[in-house]
Amino acid sequence: MRAFLLFVLTLFMGTSALAADRPQDWRDVDPQNLVLMDVRYGTIAIELSPQFAPLQVARFKALVRSGFYDNANFYRVIEGFVAQGGRGGASFPQWPVIKGEFDRPYGSDVPFTPHGSPDLYAPEVGEVNGFPVGRSPKEKRMWILHCPGTLAFARDKGADTAATEFYIVLGEAARQLDRNYTTFGRVIDGMQYVQKLNRGDPDVQNGVIPLVSRRDPIIRVRMASDVLAMQRPRYQVLRTESAAFAAARDARRTPDSPYLVHKPVSALDICTMPIPVRHPAS
């Protein structure tokens, strides 16, 4: 028996490999900001960030609670870019367009932990309350980055035209959308189910899947706070301002493993730094 399985073990340590985290390093995800989206592959859990986009979060919650997304589908899915869902193509007078919230000012409610590696697109990057964030010290503005797993509202032409349609980022090509679409949440569990969604062809109708039967249905979406307490999943996110997170990030930036034969450059794309999430028994 050979150990073919064990290549570069330390690159993907998960929460079980965290060194010296303390109970107070973890925060409970507020069920009021936790979305549970059922697709046929499993349940996608998304944490919303009212700190970055209160209007969009309020709208998304209202849509969820109204049942708007139940039996809708992912109709435009482009590999390496985004999976767009909702009821595209139609207009709903009861859900008028809302103001875009593409970035926000600095504030004491959003403590920024510098990531410590450069970034191709933003002047500065770091983590804020469990979200990957960019900021501009010159403008004193900050925004949630379009990393894989980020939730955002789609829109029409014009900044303030989002209404009901959303997307989840699949790959880093979406970074070019930063500050152009309102990012307001992040998949904290079930990203593997998002990746299973049927893709469209980017050369045909901009990636829209023409055959409705080929689109993955959104079976049901609920706010965790509306789920009976005994059935409600519980999540905790490692505080990104904790020493435990800093240690995990630095270990990842400078990998050390007996499997390495060439020393990697000490750098880390912020979108590839997992923000640890755990799922304690309820």
Place this chain on the structure above:
Amino acid sequence: MRAFLLFVLTLFMGTSALAADRPQDWRDVDPQNLVLMDVRYGTIAIELSPQFAPLQVARFKALVRSGFYDNANFYRVIEGFVAQGGRGGASFPQWPVIKGEFDRPYGSDVPFTPHGSPDLYAPEVGEVNGFPVGRSPKEKRMWILHCPGTLAFARDKGADTAATEFYIVLGEAARQLDRNYTTFGRVIDGMQYVQKLNRGDPDVQNGVIPLVSRRDPIIRVRMASDVLAMQRPRYQVLRTESAAFAAARDARRTPDSPYLVHKPVSALDICTMPIPVRHPAS
């Protein structure tokens, strides 16, 4: 009817949107270097690069032709990182370890087209014959990057210990493996099927999927050259040294769309630049 579907159209132009490409800008993929891997979701087409890793390419082809991978599986699959496949855990005396080919010297057979944006991990990046490549002008060495879709050999501890197990890159976290594992091919079609592969839990057995029935089988792998000509799929890749490719890359680096309300930074992560592939009728 509203045009909710059409957000940032130009970011994902595909081959149909290429401006001014000429027939000679496309090269046929050599069936001798084209792998067809059937999984239950569809067929993954992979182009091999003997220019970067002749030993690994020869080994991989020999394994394919021997039927080694037929009815094997993807046993270690980590979201955002890699999907590792083969017959992990066992040793096969008939397939002894081979020498690693982590990088190669500069050469006239590998014309380098500078990408034109900085990179977090490599001193220089660019495209070579349809592959995303890093290079070190100081060392005069170059290597295929661990971008999503890249094919590489796994190995044991020690540089020269690859034998049979391979992986396909799922996300950019794998960039930290550059120059540590031999990269020798690239998925040119069917990446959406790779993304559908069942994931393991990185916290449990390093992402190995314990239950064999939960692992996605590798149904069959063939070299396209071994497929009857009339059944053989034909692929063409846009020459990355062509003006048509440069124009597509530059348009993507500096997006221009009526959907943009904030001018994106003119930068482009090389792993997010699609290298256009087309599939003309055979």
